[in-house]
Amino acid sequence: MAEPLRIRAGDSDRDAVLQVLMDAHAAGRLDMAELDERQTQVITSRYLDELKPLVADLPEGNSLVLMTGPHQGRGLATGPGQMPALHDQDAVVSTVAVMSGKNLKPARGVEKLTSFQFWGGDEVDLTEAFGPGVTITYEAVAIMAGSTITVPEGVRVQDDTVNIMAGNEIKSKAQGDGSNGTLVLSGFSMMAGHTVKLTKNK
Template sequence: MTGSDDAPAFRASDADRDAVLGVLGEALANGRLTTEEFDERQNQALAARLLGDLPPLIQDLPEGRRLLARQQPEHPVSARPAGGENLPVRPGEGETSSSVAIMGGKTLLVPPGTPKLISYLLMGGDDVYLTDVMGPGVQFTIESWSMWAGNDIYVPSGVRVIDKMTNIMAGNDIAAEARGDGSNGTLILTGVNLMAGHDVKLDPGSRTELEE
């Protein structure tokens, strides 16, 4: 694997290489890489001299999505292939999650690889954080059945939000800063709102990382 010719010609630091090695080690432990694949990518990471050489080593690994999302503002090549178009999106291969909130709610940190969250809400709602699950080429769906309720949904930058929900005396509020171009994946909202609605916002943690 080699970096794209469009990658910024910045030198990689030891910290950059160590971050990629950490992702590769996690992917090996999770069974996503064989020992041979791990050794090959590890050697390439250790030999990498340019930042643009590192994203291709982890862009097909769910464990690397958060790192890619964090690098995206500095290294657009990690989010888009040569030619400038967004990567085709696809759901994760993990298990669908579900949540029930009645007159209350909780904090949900959706893990990498999750394809979908099914949410049942009655006079309540959850704080749903999608920074870990989203990434280049990721499609994630929230199917919600809500009455007098709604979730606060936090997305990292670059996520395209597609609202397909049926709203009855209701509606979703998608903040302007949370409306990305799809370079960091696509969030699809489906289901039914009855006198209810969700708020989609930029993840404050994502904003802090971008400002550092």
């Protein structure tokens, strides 16, 4: 009896799984070590059957469906109404950047941004999200990657990241006195780093 055909995974399949892992981490289901271990497996996976077990025990992964039968070969997909797009007003925003990146502009009310980055990074404008007493955490796992984060005047930047052959650049003008909120950088970077800069005056 012939072995069942194994379907190769595409970049969109891996991105979908990485997003689920980031959402699960944000919800407290995976710690940083577990997140890093599974993300590494995702990046090195070649077949769809290698990806599914990485999210099978996570509620966030229920919306990932392995398409078979007449849809065979389409990979991992989501059904209508599942995995809705994140909105800026959400308290937690999760992103995945694999050899790519997004332009993000969260509104007031966001408390945490989580990101997995591999040879990529986002442009994050936090100008409208900050204000007196506001604390926003930017937690990222960055491998040969990094984001550019823009903050308004008066924001204090606290760097709690763990770095290997890497580091963050906090522009001197971007380091405020905390009168307009606090940005906490956390997570892990390898051969990578983020840049925090001040919003340009219009």
